[in-house]
Amino acid sequence: MHKLYVAMVGLPGRGKSTMARRIRDGLLAEGIAARIFNNGDVRRQLLGSESTEPDFYNPDNSFGRQARELICRRNLEEAQTWMAGEGEVAILDATNASRARRQFIESTLKDHPVLFLECVNEDPLLLNACIRRKADLPEYAAYSREEALASFMKRIEYYETIYDPLSDEQYWMCVDSTANRVLAEHPCESSPFYAAIREIVVSVWTPCLYLARHGQTEFNVQGRIGGDPPLTAKGRAQALALARHMEGKPIDWVFTSTRMRAHETAAPLLERHPGAQ
Numbered sequence: 001m002h003k004l005y006v007a008m009v010g011l012p013g014r015g016k017s018t019m020a021r022r023i024r025d026g027l028l029a030e031g032i033a034a035r036i037f038n039n040g041d042v043r044r045q046l047l048g049s050e051s052t053e054p055d056f057y058n059p060d061n062s063f064g065r066q067a068r069e070l071i072c073r074r075n076l077e078e079a080q081t082w083m084a085g086e087g088e089v090a091i092l093d094a095t096n097a098s099r100a101r102r103q104f105i106e107s108t109l110k111d112h113p114v115l116f117l118e119c120v121n122e123d124p125l126l127l128n129a130c131i132r133r134k135a136d137l138p139e140y141a142a143y144s145r146e147e148a149l150a151s152f153m154k155r156i157e158y159y160e161t162i163y164d165p166l167s168d169e170q171y172w173m174c175v176d177s178t179a180n181r182v183l184a185e186h187p188c189e190s191s192p193f194y195a196a197i198r199e200i201v202v203s204v205w206t207p208c209l210y211l212a213r214h215g216q217t218e219f220n221v222q223g224r225i226g227g228d229p230p231l232t233a234k235g236r237a238q239a240l241a242l243a244r245h246m247e248g249k250p251i252d253w254v255f256t257s258t259r260m261r262a263h264e265t266a267a268p269l270l271e272r273h274p275g276a277q
Helices: 016-029 039-052 062-083 099-108 124-134 145-160 194-202 218-222 233-245 260-272
Strands: 004-009 034-038 089-093 114-120 171-176 181-186
Touching: 004 016, 004 099, 016 034, 016 089, 016 114, 016 194, 034 039, 034 062, 039 062, 039 089, 062 089, 062 099, 099 114, 114 194, 124 145, 171 194, 181 194, 233 260
Parallel strands: 004 089, 004 114, 034 089, 114 171
Antiparallel strands: 171 181
16 A cells, blocks of 8 residues: 655744645545644643743754654654554654754655655745744743744744755655745655645645625615725624624634725724734
């Protein structure tokens, strides 16, 4: 039976975990047994808040370096165990930033091919938005937002010192994670899953999109079309009902037109989701 490991590659904040979930969900929809094995989940289970400090990622910190190697080994072992059973595609979600780490992965996972998938993000606006979202992670709960951002940026700086783009690995794909575009690749054509993964990568992907019409306006009551009228009392109540309905649902972005009615409808929603942009 043909099986495949997909090892994510890239600096923090470049969309690796989002891409990993896209691939997993897309493969599951096709009836393919896919699972994500995330180094960060193992790290938080083993070390807790201690591994949130940026110095943990300093290449000169021997404790941090040995701990990260242990975490990598444990995650690979769990992936191998699952692949020895019902698993078909194991997705290894980690930075895997250095060539040495990737060589270790290839030398360890001898049972099935390894496809390295590198995520890059060259859009400064989107990159900044991705990084700012990291400050909301539970592991930064004890930090102020400014402290969390500073800590995460320092973590990125440490990873940049060891980062090597893909080039010498046997099978790899480099993708622009914000534009759904393959930048370069050395395909794993022997795998029956490669074409499916590539199709998922280049497809426009909206995992969760909510569409809402604005609340009742004064012109609606009068039967008039166009203009830029405000909401009525009923329209404002509808906007509040929308916000209550969406409470507890994750919302990252809210898009509206420039019309007053749209802004007034979105206002209660944004108040209840302060992290949305």
